[in-house]
Amino acid sequence: VARVLEIIPDVAPDHVLTLIPNREDKIIPDNIVIEMVLHSLFENVDYPKVDKKRKRVESSDDVETREKARTKVDYLDRNREAEKTIHYSELAMEQLMCDFPYVPKPYIRKIFLDNNSLYAPTHVYIATIEGEESRPYTRKTVPYRSGKGKGKELHDPELEKERQFVIDRAQEPSTSRDAAMAELTNEQEDQACGDGIECGCCFSTYPFDKMIQCPEAHLFCTECMLGYANTKLGEHNVNIVCMDQSGCKQPFPESELRRFLPEKLLALYERVKQRKEIEAAGLDGLEECPSCEYKCVIDNPDEKLFRCENEDCGAVTCRQCKKVDHLPKSCQEMEEDTKLDGQHTVEEAMTEALMRRCPKCNKAFIKESGCNKMTCPNCGTLSCYICRQIVHGYNHFDQRQSGASTSKSKKCVLWDSVEQRHADEVKAAAAKAVQEYAEEHPDVDAKDIKVDLPQAPAPGRPP
DSSP states (O other): OHHHHHHSTTBOHHHHHHHSOOOSSSOOOHHHHHHHHHHHHHHOTTOOBOOTTOOOOOOHHHHHHHHHHHOOOOTTOTTSOOOOOTTHHHHHHHHHHHHSTTSOHHHHHHHHHHTTTOHHHHHHHHHHHHTSSSOSSOOOSSOOOOOTTTTTTOOOHHHHHHHHHHHHHHTSTTOHHHHHHHHHHHHHHHHHHTOSEEOTTTOOEEOGGGEEEOTTOOEEEHHHHHHHHHHHHHTTOOOOBOOOTTOOOOBOOHHHHHHHOOHHHHHHHHHHHHHHHHHHHTOTTEEEOTTSSOEEEOOOTTOOEEEOOOTTTOOEEETTTOSBOOTTSOHHHHHHHHHHHHHHHHHHHHHHHHOEEOTTTOOEEOOOSSOSEEEOTTTOOEEETTTOOBOSSGGGEEOSOTTTOOTTOOSEESOOOHHHHHHHHHHHHHHHHHHHHHHHOTTSOGGGOOOOOOOOOOOOOOO
């Protein structure tokens, strides 16, 4: 039957069996039987055929192979089971440090362990963090450099699959993050192949289109240039010159700086450069914003306001006194108002120093005469006029007459001069209020805040 099916595969096997003659009475060679069956089938083309929709019986190996082909591994699933070799973790950590040379090793190891020690989810997570402005770590100033030939004799098939997954994922133009990962992958491949160009600072190799060059063709990677430029601009120095070991001091062209400087850093570069150029020009009538470094020339002499055009500032200030716009008031009126505000602030502090508040109901009262054991006019609570605490009788006080108590006594005096105490407390409150107001308003001279301080009476007998 099998040999017949090889020649006519669409015939039903059961029909072939019916065409084989009974060989009980005589011996018929197999080749003759096959010829007889084939002749019958060729003569009668309407023989029963196999159902085309019928599926063949699959072996267990076929099923397993097909299921594996259908299953798509989710390499970003950190809970998946991976077939790792004993060298997987070592090789994965080495690869991650090469992928992110400026990320501290302890942070990489922590994220690696958090992701079940799997390369792919760790790589994607760190790549996302690297793309953010705020990172949970401080980037290294010196990039990680892999040892020459280190680990090349080791190999892990699972890690290779994950690396290929990361590369393929980076090549998908779905997000800017993936595009950045694609660039990183290309750099790593160039390094692995030895086709990159060596950076004159960190001596790692990168593709040519990722290099920044000075007019003398000295090449540096964008990471080193970014760190260098960030330091220079932080010092408000726009003289970003070549840092080659040969001693070349050629400034990098602005076109090269624009290739790697982020938007905010480039804006800072342009502001500082503009300020330097304006200062060097020595323009007449140049005015500066009191709130930032923006400068301009105002041609209209009658213009009273300076309007800062710096997007990060936008302050509107008076050209004469350099303070916030106070029109329609004049500078003198504004100054008087400020002094008056200071005077009111100090007077309020002096009044508050004269007053006492009940420690129970917070009702305010002022002592005119008598001892220092006070009774609240609102709730009747007893309190001490000196320490302002609740008392329950005279045991709280040193009951000797004013001037008779000694410094050794730790109790509050029962009798003293209320006028002297008020004068001392008001003066102290006024001095403190003037100091605080002057600190909050640097443009105000403390001497200009005039208040009437009480005069203590001449010493006399207590009431």
